Amino acid sequence: MVRVNERMNMYDVPAEDAERVRAQMDYHMFVAHALATTACHELVEGGKVGPAVSSTMTYPASNKPIDIWAAKMNDNFKTNYALDMYYYGDYPGYYKEYLEKAGISPIRHPEDEEILKSAKPDLIAVNYYRTLVASYLPETEEYPFGTKVNEIDYDLYGYFKIEKNPHLQASEYGAQIDPMGLRLVLNEYYNRYRLPLIITENGLGTPDTLTEYGKIHDDYRIDYIKAHIAACNDAIADGVELFGYCPWAVIDILSSHQGFKKRYGFVYINREDHDLKDLARIKKDSFYFYQKIIKDNGLSD
Structure with a gap:
């Protein structure tokens, strides 16, 4: 169970202290x-364990070197620093520099x-x-170095600003749909760490x-789903050791930001945010599609 409460969302932390508290957490x-x-390896003979990360693949907004750097730093700040911490046991240099310059280094x-x-x-x-997509975002007098703007896919002054990609369609909630990005992510992580990969969320x-x-x-x-599974096949052909794909999700579940308006499941739950209705479970067309994928162990056409 994951409990989403005030401290997780920083509602009860003074704004000027939020990033320091977040870095410590x-x-x-x-x-x-x-x-x-370590406990898993000690207690479970042959047990396998690893981190689950919210992946990031960022394209530069232009071919300007500073935008290319900004795109890479967006990946670094939102995923790669964490993967390095899990794998090497220490923050990478660029992240240490940020923590120190922003005055939010955690107590260790x-x-x-x-x-x-x-x-x-x-x-x-x-x-x-x-x-x-990211472009360079210089610090200003109003927004000094390290200032974050927006909670989801945030902008970071001194580093990057998130832009729209005119070449991709987006969901109603702004997520840019990009199967090729999955292939790129899988190749990036496998080539960096040479560890087996499993997709634990995609939908x-x-x-x-x-x-x-x-x-x-x-x-x-x-x-x-079809396009993203095809991208998985492409990544495997590239040499990536991908051993599993888990769609998000089998059944409609509560979205932490959009409630029951935003649905991911193959099974529909007949309810709304403020009306439970009859809570009937109804199989969507995608249910039967994914059922066949399971039976065939992959795409069949």
Whole structure:
């Protein structure tokens, strides 16, 4: 169970202290993950364990070198620094510099170093939904170095600003649909760490319409899943060791930001945010599509 509460969303932390608290919480999670990894290896003979990350693949907004740097830093700040921490047991240099310049370096205990460096992951779990585009965002007098703007896919002054990609379609909630991005992510992570990969989340969150005949025709979700599984096949052909694909999700579940308006499942739950209705479970067209994928162990056409 994951409990989403005020502290997780920084509602009860003064704005001027939020990033310091977030960095400290982040560090505590790395230490806890390392302890859990070591415990798993000690308690479970042959057990395999690894981190699950929200993946990021960012394209530069132009071919300007500074935009290319900004795109790379967006990947680094939103995913790669964490993967390096899990794999090497320490923050990469660019992230240490940011923490120090922003004045938010977490408190670290001497014994943490051995805990972090001795915990070696066996795999990387990847959550993938979209790619991003970034341009360089210089610091200003109003927004000094390290100022974050927006909570989801944030901009960071001194580093990057998120832009729209005119070459991709987006979901109703702004996620840019990009199967090629999944292939790129899988290649990037495998070539960096040479660890087996599993996709633990991938799916399309969007409203669904229940017809008067009790059906949900979600061809858009079928197209999304089909294209992303094809991208997995391409990544495997590239040499990536990908051992699993887990769609998000089998059944409609509560979105932390959009409630029950944003649906991911292959099974529809007949309810709304403030109306439970009859809570009937209704198989969408995508249910039967994915059922066949399971039976065939992959795409058959």
